[in-house]
Amino acid sequence: MNKSLIIILVFFIFSCKETKLPPSGICISFDDRSVDEWFAIKNLLNEYDAKVSFFITQFDSLTASEIVKLKQLESDGHEIGSHGALHVVSEFYIKNNTYKDYLENEINPSIRSMKQAGFNIKSFAYPYGAKYWFTDFMLLQKFDVLRSVTSINKEKDLTLIDEIYYDFNGDRTLSAIGIDTNGKVTKEMIKNAIKRASDNNQVLMVYGHIPMSSPASNSYELDIDFLKFILVEAKRKGLEFYRFKDLTAK
Numbered sequence: 680m681n682k683s684l685i686i687i688l689v690f691f692i693f694s695c696k697e698t699k700l701p702p703s704g705i706c707i708s709f710d711d712r713s714v715d716e717w718f719a720i721k722n723l724l725n726e727y728d729a730k731v732s733f734f735i736t737q738f739d740s741l742t743a744s745e746i747v748k749l750k751q752l753e754s755d756g757h758e759i760g761s762h763g764a765l766h767v768v769s770e771f772y773i774k775n776n777t778y779k780d781y782l783e784n785e786i787n788p789s790i791r792s793m794k795q796a797g798f799n800i801k802s803f804a805y806p807y808g809a810k811y812w813f814t815d816f817m818l819l820q821k822f823d824v825l826r827s828v829t830s831i832n833k834e835k836d837l838t839l840i841d842e843i844y845y846d847f848n849g850d851r852t853l854s855a856i857g858i859d860t861n862g863k864v865t866k867e868m869i870k871n872a873i874k875r876a877s878d879n880n881q882v883l884m885v886y887g888h889i890p891m892s893s894p895a896s897n898s899y900e901l902d903i904d905f906l907k908f909i910l911v912e913a914k915r916k917g918l919e920f921y922r923f924k925d926l927t928a929k
């Protein structure tokens with residue numbers, strides 16, 4: 680083999696290595712504590728090999744049977760994360776109390792009670808998406824990844840909202856677009872967002888609350904048909920399903 684051919688080959692190998700990113704994907708999450716409704720979509724998620732993140736608030740108020748259901752969801756490969764013990768607006772709570780109160784009443788008990796029940800918590804979703812630099816600073820010492828929320832833009836075009844796509848840059852403060860009926864996100868918008876993720880080697884992040892067959896309009900309910908559309912479309916475009924804790928590990 681001549682010298683220049685070797686140089687070209689070495690260059691080729693190195694450039695391949697540098698551009699090799701994990702596959703494009705979608706990261707679906709659910710907030711609060713509608714464990715029965717989440718459990719009801721267990722088979723649907725399995726049908727599409729979809730792994731998602733469930734963020735639990737007020738864990739102490741769950742019944743024993745709800746905790747068993749969460750365990751089963753976890754054993755299917757889904758992530759169980761924290762969504763706070765009280766579900767407060769972090770900034771207001773800290774202003775009206777202290778940051779120590781916030782940690783002692785909202786954050787630490789949530790981690791503790793979930794840990795006692797055998798869940799190893801890596802991710803946190805801010806209630807109401809409410810956060811600022813100081814909460815990020817404090818909570819990044821306790822969690823691997825923090826999730827906030829993003830509303831639809833005035834252009835009604837999800838491909839223009841950069842923050843709902845993760846591009847494997849190590850960012851640990853991420854945000855997701857709401858897919859409940861109150862978010863007013865349409866199938867067409869999601870389809871285009873999935874295309875952007877697929878075309879650009881990114882991960883689209885979405886979140887909802889209560890999956891329902893006939894959801895109320897303008898509510899925290901997510902139409903199961905819409906969820907199914909997202910799963911089908913993600914599969915069709917060959918997207919990987921990521922949990923939040925996976926994103927920081929990449």
Ligand SMILES: [Zn+2]
Binds near residue numbers: 710711736762806807
């Ligand atoms: Zn919430």
